[in-house]
Amino acid sequence: MTTHPTPTRLMLVTPPVSDAEAMAFRLMQAMAGGDIAAIVLRLADGDERSRIERVKRLAGPVQSGNVALVVEASALVATRGGADGVHLTSGPEGIAEARSSLKNERIIGAGGLRARHDAMDMGEAGVDYVMFGEPRPDGSIPPLPAVIERAGWWAEIFETPCVAYAPDADSIGPLVETGAEFIALGAWAFDEEQDLRGLVAQANAAIAARAARKSAR
Template identity: 35%
Template sequence: MVPQLYLITPANADLETFPKALMTVLSEAEFAALLVTRGTLGPDAYAKLAAKLVNIGQGAGCAVLVEDDVALVKKIGADGVHITTGAEDLADAVAALKPSMIVGAGNVASRHDAMTAGEMDIDYVAFTDPDLAQWWAETFEVPGVLIRPEAKPGAADALGSEFLALSDSIWTAPSPAEAIRAIVADLETDA
């Protein structure tokens, strides 16, 4: 199975220069989702960045998610939220946004946390631990996202997860477009 691609923006992306880089990468592959990370941006700067990237991402056909800000989802017309701050905030996001919007669980570091999140009406559980992601994919029906910041050709296996999230290795590459093309070719070869 070839996983769907999930793209994560770099932390503190620059509002003036990053949109062009994003458009280039989005034109190279089909992405199911785009997560706009907050990094250390303040609320206003993050809202401006996210609003701009919502238009770009949705224009390219992918769902755009904001990080840990349910109110911002509605304000800027994003498709949903990626919650990294625990089960209580995840439950609040589900209550506020479901069933019409996407709610995903991130920062999941244990089987217990994963199962707690999976019992809620969420759309995915995201993992950075490959073993945990593989266990989840083999055991549960709620889709899994394997976050592989270092993913490069030959090392981009999603380990059974429905989604493969790419980030740092794309944005730090000399050519982000070439990096994504190489990873996509590698995934298709392995399918």
């Protein structure tokens, strides 16, 4: 059994971004709320050049806060935009292609995992993290109990870090308890009425509370 001495940290997964200026403002709000390890940037449709420009606009502000910017896009868009890595849902073939292009110079994360063996295949392919619970292509979300089970199973056994995707604020606490290395707050966190700074602070408080309980044992 593998133990993980590193504490759980927070990630954000943006909605598809077309307006980089507006997103830059929201990300600054988020980072003011406390510790964030990485931001997974999803890009709205557009030509390659416009997508690269959006990544460039956001890479500087994010990275200046010591936060990694991981892009759900091709390796080319990520590298030319100055991102720290890519988030892929294309299976082992996509991972192999990205590894060939990026070598070991950037983060490669895997999502869109439907079954345990999918995750194990990605781990064997050498990804830097696997994500459980993110919305499916049709927008539906896996049941929270299934995500809790999957994240807890992975965190207990495997060395490759896992990300547990929180579908709402109420799920943050239960997902922190799985021991997952990262908790991801998704597109819902960027809703206009959402206090993103406060949400990040709340999530970090839940992480700190679990760490305190563990150290007290």
